[in-house]
Amino acid sequence: MSVTRRHHVIVSGPEDAQPMVFAHGFGCDQSMWRLVAPTFEATHRVVLFDLVGSGKSDLAAYDPARYDRLDQHAADLIELCRELGLDNVIFVGHSVSAMIGVLAQIAAPDLFDKLVLVGPSACYIDDGAYVGGFSSSDIDDLLELMDSNHLGWQSSLASVVMGTPERPELEGELEASFCRTRPDIARQFAGVTFLSDNRSDLARVTVPALVIQTRNDAIAPVSAGEFVRDSIPATTYALIDASGHCPQLSAPEPTTAAIEAFLRS
Amino acid sequence: MKLDPAQLFDDAPCGYVVFSRDGLIIEANAAFLRLVDLPRDQVVLARTFSSLVSTGGRIFFDTHLMPMLDLSGRVSEVALELIGPRQERIPVLVTANLFEPPEPGGPLVRAIVFVARDRRRYETELLRAKRIAEEARAHADALAETLQQTLIPPTPPTIEGLVVAAAYRPAGDGQEVGGDFYDVFQVGPEAWMVVLGDVCGKGVQAATVTSFVRHTVRALAMQLTDPAELLSHLDTALSEHPTDRFVTLVALRLERGETHWLLDGSAGGHPLPLLRTARGEVSELGLPGPLIGVLRNVVFTSFRHVLEPGETLTMYTDGVTEARREGELYGAERLIDLLARSDSDPHSMTAAIVDEVLEFQDGNPRDDIAIVTVAARGD
Numbered sequence: 169m170s171v172t173r174r175h176h177v178i179v180s181g182p183e184d185a186q187p188m189v190f191a192h193g194f195g196c197d198q199s200m201w202r203l204v205a206p207t208f209e210a211t212h213r214v215v216l217f218d219l220v221g222s223g224k225s226d227l228a229a230y231d232p233a234r235y236d237r238l239d240q241h242a243a244d245l246i247e248l249c250r251e252l253g254l255d256n257v258i259f260v261g262h263s264v265s266a267m268i269g270v271l272a273q274i275a276a277p278d279l280f281d282k283l284v285l286v287g288p289s290a291c292y293i294d295d296g297a298y299v300g301g302f303s304s305s306d307i308d309d310l311l312e313l314m315d316s317n318h319l320g321w322q323s324s325l326a327s328v329v330m331g332t333p334e335r336p337e338l339e340g341e342l343e344a345s346f347c348r349t350r351p352d353i354a355r356q357f358a359g360v361t362f363l364s365d366n367r368s369d370l371a372r373v374t375v376p377a378l379v380i381q382t383r384n385d386a387i388a389p390v391s392a393g394e395f396v397r398d399s400i401p402a403t404t405y406a407l408i409d410a411s412g413h414c415p416q417l418s419a420p421e422p423t424t425a426a427i428e429a430f431l432r433s
Numbered sequence: 434m435k436l437d438p439a440q441l442f443d444d445a446p447c448g449y450v451v452f453s454r455d456g457l458i459i460e461a462n463a464a465f466l467r468l469v470d471l472p473r474d475q476v477v478l479a480r481t482f483s484s485l486v487s488t489g490g491r492i493f494f495d496t497h498l499m500p501m502l503d504l505s506g507r508v509s510e511v512a513l514e515l516i517g518p519r520q521e522r523i524p525v526l527v528t529a530n531l532f533e534p535p536e537p538g539g540p541l542v543r544a545i546v547f548v549a550r551d552r553r554r555y556e557t558e559l560l561r562a563k564r565i566a567e568e569a570r571a572h573a574d575a576l577a578e579t580l581q582q583t584l585i586p587p588t589p590p591t592i593e594g595l596v597v598a599a600a601y602r603p604a605g606d607g608q609e610v611g612g613d614f615y616d617v618f619q620v621g622p623e624a625w626m627v628v629l630g631d632v633c634g635k636g637v638q639a640a641t642v643t644s645f646v647r648h649t650v651r652a653l654a655m656q657l658t659d660p661a662e663l664l665s666h667l668d669t670a671l672s673e674h675p676t677d678r679f680v681t682l683v684a685l686r687l688e689r690g691e692t693h694w695l696l697d698g699s700a701g702g703h704p705l706p707l708l709r710t711a712r713g714e715v716s717e718l719g720l721p722g723p724l725i726g727v728l729r730n731v732v733f734t735s736f737r738h739v740l741e742p743g744e745t746l747t748m749y750t751d752g753v754t755e756a757r758r759e760g761e762l763y764g765a766e767r768l769i770d771l772l773a774r775s776d777s778d779p780h781s782m783t784a785a786i787v788d789e790v791l792e793f794q795d796g797n798p799r800d801d802i803a804i805v806t807v808a809a810r811g812d
Contacts, residue, residue: 195496199504263496290695309489315439315560316512361491384455385493386483409726411455415493417503 171251172286175217179252181209185255186281188212191245193263193287194361195354196414197223200262203420204427215252219265220244221353225433230353238264238364242271249279258431260284262416263387264361266396267369274372283377284427287413289373289388290363298367299391307362314355370399378404378430380415380423387413393397443464448525448546454499454539456481463756465546470518482544487522488515498529502542502552506531512553515546524553545613572685580640586803587619592625593678594810595597597780600787602802604635604752611801612639613750616647618654623689626654629748629805630703642678646671650684660699661735664725668701668733683748687740687807694740694809699733701725704751704765707772709782710744715772718746726803745779747772749786752800756790763793 171177178198181188188208190201198216204212218225219241234240245268249257258279261269266288273280292300293307349357377400381393389408397405406426410419442449446467452458454646461476469476469485476485483494490513502506507530515523530546532683603611612632620626626648632643648665649670663684671680681702688695699708703716719736740746749768756763765773771789775782783806792803 193496195493196500200500255511302492306488306492309487310492311489313487313489313493313512313514317555387496412499414500414503417500 171248173299174220174226174229175248176226176421177248177252178216179213181212181214183213185213186213186258187215187249187252188237188258188260189215189217189245189249189254191259191261191265192219192222193261193265194307194357195263195349200414200418201222201260204416204424207424208427210311212258213254215248215254215297217248219268219357221357222277222349227350230350232352232356235356235360237360238268238271238366239275241265241268242275245269246276247275255279256281257283258284260286260427261288262286263288263366263413265367267364270366270369270400271287273375274369277374278407282375282430283373284380284430285377285396286380286390286416286423287382287385287393288379289392290370290396290399291392292362292387293365295365298327298395299389301387301389301392302362304363307359307381311355311358311361314358344412367395368400371401372394373400376402376404378406380406380408381428382410382412382415382419384411385413404433406430449543450482450484450546451543451783453539455539456483456494458482459541459686463673468523468546468548469515482542485515487516490514490623498527502529502531510517512549512556523541524549526552546711547703577637580637582754583644586615587617587770588693589805590619592617592619594692595625595687595694596808596810597627597805598778598783598807599805600783600802601804602752602787602791602798604798606802611635612643612753613747613759613801613803614643615803615805616650617805618718620654620686621688624658625649625687625760626746627685627687627807629750629803630652630680631750631801632680633660633678638676639678642671642674642676642724645674646678646680646682650682653692654684654686658686658697659735660686660697661722664699664701667730668723668731669729672729674726676726679724681751682725685746685748685807690739692742692809694807696734696740698734698738698739698748701733704749704754705744706748707769708738708774709745709747709772709777711741711777713773715769740807740809745772745777745782745806747782747786747804747806749805750801750803752798752802753786753790753804755800756802758793758795767793777808782806 190205192198192200197218208214221230259280261271266285269283292302293304294300379393379397397403408415408419409421412418415423443463445462448468450458450465451460458477458480459613466473468613482492498508509528511527513525513527515525517523525542526547526549529542531540534541540566547705586601589599597617599615612634617627649667653663653666683700683703683706685698698719701722702718705719707715708718709715718738720734722733723731754763754765775785783804786804
């Protein structure tokens with residue numbers, strides 16, 4: 169199985185340019201980067217991919233026993249970079265993929281040049297003075313909710329697609345989307361994401377990192393972004409005047425500008 | 434008739450709420466306010482939509498719902514729970530789409546919110562039933578697999594001076610427990626039994642009968658040297674058994690000679706074994722016998738043959754000859770042809786039969802296949 173097919177890898181931009189690898193977070197796929205990644209195609213080798221279990225990745229490669237922790241996703245990322253012959257990689261990870269990037273950089277220190285962490289959280293659950301934003305019962309609540317949403321998930325997708333005849337270009341995009349995540353995989357990934365605790369890993373990052381945080385993020389609150397900023401040895405911090413967990417969708421211009429400024433520095 | 438649009442909006446049979454991409458509620462109808470049981474000024478321009486749903490819903494809202502709205506412009510029938518003023522949970526379904534307001538500032542979200550208590554109860558029951566069904570299925574699969582493991586014929590033992598080649602291929606995807614079996618075991622210092630049979634039917638019921646037949650044959654073979662007598666006792670035992678299934682079977686007793694093997698056999702309701710001479714002539718050995726376990730007091734006959742080096746004897750189940758391709762049977766004639774063309778090595782001969790029969794059915798056998806070929810080792 170080629171890594172390209174396993175992860176539905178899409179590569180664009182000049183072949184000899186510095187590679188920039190974009191990773192999506194929980195609940196979505198590589199289409200989350202569609203408003204940001206194209207900007208970098210002129211100057212960088214842009215690599216988009218889906219985590220195994222998400223989007224158009226090869227679901228046959230999803231072994232629940234192996235993907236019960238983030239390390240397997242980090243190992244996938246390293247394998248993907250190696251197979252594509254990438255080095256000096258700028259890694260851009262959203263949400264849980266920020267931590268996947270952190271783990272990959274620790275495991276393969278020479279592979280990466282810089283990390284861009286969008287809406288990162290090293291731990292989602294409150295712990296003493298640390299504010300992750302959630303209690304463990306909140307996460308149970310999420311898992312239950314995901315079950316009830318999976319009942320009609322596939323069929324509601326059909327109505328979503330059919331409901332937008334005026335925008336047929338969306339159909340393909342939507343097809344590829346998180347909506348198609350297999351319920352058992354989505355549920356396990358939710359658990360792996362929200363029960364992870366990578367706080368002690370942050371200090372071991374050896375490359376410069378940019379932390380992009382929105383003012384009002386219900387998933388990764390400012391306190392979680394600041395913790396990442398303060399724990400990784402060399403960080404730049406960009407607080408974006410936007411709301412929500414997905415600034416690459418809700419505020420693509422400031423997000424792109426923050427990444428460009430970081431790459432220039 | 435004159436209808437008042439404002440009243441239609443407020444008293445609609447569902448909550449109607451408009452919020453910004455940030456989630457801040459910009460407008461809500463009276464029905465929505467009644468649902469969350471809050472005064473208008475504590476909701477409109479005061480709360481975000483996600484602050485009114487459970488925490489799990491909040492995460493789902495940010496990681497799934499908003500990206501989907503951004504991507505496709507609408508979401509349908511998303512199950513969420515509103516949190517009421519007394520922290521009670523109100524199961525709702527939310528359908529929403531994006532629209533461009535008259536004033537600039539980017540698209541807004543409008544959502545209709547239905548209470549779905551009964552539906553959620555039903556779904557919860559459905560989920561529970563689904564989980565129970567999945568567990569039961571996993572349990573049954575594990576059971577069938579264990580059972581099949583115990584039934585899959587063993588690799589034949591190594592016997593000095595005798596070559597035994599055996600093949601077993603279950604029907605379809607191999608998940609179902611079938612009724613074909615074979616067995617090879619020692620019954621004396623210089624004597625061995627080779628048994629091949631087919632219990633009618635499939636599944637666990639047939640499997641228990643297969644197991645019964647195999648063990649009965651093993652026990653009888655220790656006492657009886659005449660295979661016809663063995664089949665006769667097996668017939669009695671199976672007739673006493675509560676099952677109404679029958680079995681067809683070939684039993685061979687092989688006694689070691691100088692270079693040859695003295696072979697005594699008997700068949701009950703089963704295709705007769707095929708003898709191939711060193712020159713490639715193929716013929717049936719023995720006489721047909723009645724089905725085993727159907728009628729009492731039936732007569733089985735024995736046959737005797739001296740198996741010389743260079744000769745082979747092939748036993749098979751009807752999964753071979755009754756293999757079908759578009760209504761056409763593979764048939765005994767093709768099998769005899771194949772054996773005549775084959776070399777005299779039992780292993781390659783047995784493998785060739787399996788290959789040809791599978792190919793005849795496009796690799797998807799509808800019935801089990803079991804084959805055993807024996808030969809006296811010449812060297």
